[in-house]
Amino acid sequence: MKKILLPIIAFISLTACNNDESTDNQNINYSKLPQEFPFSTLMNLNGVNIINGGFGSGATAHPTRKGEFYVITDRGPNVAYSNGIKILVPNFTPTIMHFKINADGNIEVIKYIKLKNPSGQPITGLPNPVGMGSTGETAYAADGSVLGTDNYGLDSESIVAATDGTFWVSDEYGPHIVHYNADGVELERISPIGVNTGTRKLPAVFAKRRPNRGMEGMCMTPDGKMLVGTMQSTMYVPSKALATNTTLTRIVTFDLATGQTKQYLYKQDGGASDSVCDITPISNSEFLVIERDGNFGSVGGLKKVYRINLSGASDVSGTDLTAVDxxxxxxxxxxxxxxxxxxxxxxxxxxxxxxxxxxxxxGYEHDKFEGIVYLGNNKLAIFNDDDFGVSDDGNGNPKTKILPKTGKQDKGTMYIVDIQ
Structure with a gap:
């Protein structure tokens, strides 16, 4: 693993699905990394500095321009509360950032793209209502008052940049796979059978994802024909109490031309509390996948990348895609x-x-290792989600997210490493 540590600030759950072994990174100047993204304060809540970060929930390489990337936030700064979550900035819009590593080796933001509904209005990260992809979570404001829902709300976790300039984004609600145009306007929303969005569908069983553990990773095969999504953890099939194989999670593929899906089993090393976070392609059948726990790496956390191959794996779709189990x-x-x-x-x-x-x-320090982009030539870009620099104090309130090794507020960091 090459120790060109690129602590680029948490922007990137890079799901780069358009790079292959022939990618030449020789002319990209990574020598100035680590380097933070240009974060400012989003808000200050009772003395807690919430940064305008979060750009590590998902990311992808630009499909044609080397050294350029897109990164995406999740639903916004939040903490666990009661039977749901406190969304600290209720009008926060999940956002894509387009940036490049310029000739001087510095991070240069090109533009921000806010996600919008089909009418062109900015969406929020509020949960979906019943029938539209609800996880059963209740959203609360910072003061504990109940918030509403958003038909087009998204807890975005991964992003793919297509060669036609559009984006594909997956999330933890529905789970949804949403197609956005270059300006971030929704073109199509693909959800499980039984979820009232769109005409093309995922198998019904995917609606049984755990809350906050939906389609955490997604990429596109290098030939541009297929999306490949990873579920974060064991789904509650048939129910939370009966889903006892806690090392089993699923991978789903979606043929963009035909809408045909296939499902594959993935065996985790860990268990129910661990996560399969991101996926990036090496070829049309071989991929790299993240496995992590929730601990900081500097205090013994699990942060691994596995090379997987779909060839030889069983398609476990079954004959009835409408079957909820x-x-x-x-x-x-x-x-x-x-x-x-x-x-x-x-x-x-x-x-x-x-x-x-x-x-x-x-000696990786961060907890939420959530993004990878394969750069070719056995080199991998890796990124963490900084959670907007906040964490949960255990009582439903935010506190500053501090890295135990350095004592500093967590911010997105990018590294480049050699892989086996």
């Missing part, structure tokens, strides 16, 4: 079945080998 084995859902039972039924997960352990290699 999906395919079953011996009368049990996949999430109820042990790996031994699944193997006995001939259902094989994707193959995986370790590409890099960031804690062992770099």
């Amino acid at each position: 999906g395919m079953k084995v011996n009368g049990k859902t996949l999430e109820q079945s042990t790996w031994a039972e699944l193997n006995a039924a001939g259902l094989m997960p994707v193959s995986k080998t370790l590409a890099v352990d960031l804690v062992a290699k770099l």
Whole structure:
């Protein structure tokens, strides 16, 4: 792993799905990194400095211009509260930032793109209402008052920049895959069968994602034909109590021309509290995937990248995509079945080998390692989500998110490493 540490500020859950082995990064000047993005204060809440960060929930490389990237925020600064979340800035609009590494090696913002509904009005990160992708979460303001919902609200987690100038974004509500034009206006919203958005659909079973653990990663195959999405954790299929295989999560592919989907099993190293966060392509069948826990890397956190291959893995779609519990084995859902039972039924997960352990290699400090972009030639750009510089104090209020190793407020950081 090359220790060209690029602490670029948390912008990037880079899901770069358009780079391949031939990508030449020789002319991009990364030598000045680490380097922070130009963050300012979004607001100050009871002495807590909330930065206009968050650009690490998702990211992608520009499909044709080397050294340029797009990064995206999630639903905005928030903390856990009661049976839901406090959204500290209720009118916050999930936003894409387009930036480049210029000839001097500095981070240069090109523009910001706010996401908008089909009428061109800015959306929010408020939850969707029932029938439109609701996770059952209640949104509260900072003072504890109940907020409303947003039909087009998005908890965005990944982004793909297509060669036609449009964007594909996945989220943790629906889960939705949303197509936006170059100005951020919604063109199409793809959701599970039974969720009242759009005509093209994901299998119904994906509506059983856990709250705040939806489609955390997504990329596009280098041929531009297929989106590949990763679910963050084991889904509640058939229910939270019965989904006992906590190392099983799913990958879904979506053929952009036909709308056909396929599903694959992914076996996590960790368990229910760990996350599969981002995915970036090496080829049309081989990908890199993040696995992480919620701890800071500097205090023993799990921050790994695996090389996976869909070839040889079983398509576990089943014959009825409208079935809310999906395919079953011996009368049990996949999430109820042990790996031994699944193997006995001939259902094989994707193959995986370790590409890099960031804690062992770099002493990686951040908790939310959420973005990767494959740059070609076994080089990988990695990014963290800084949560707008705030964390939860345990009582439903924000506090400054502090890195335990440096004692500084967490901000998005980019590294470049060599992988196996």
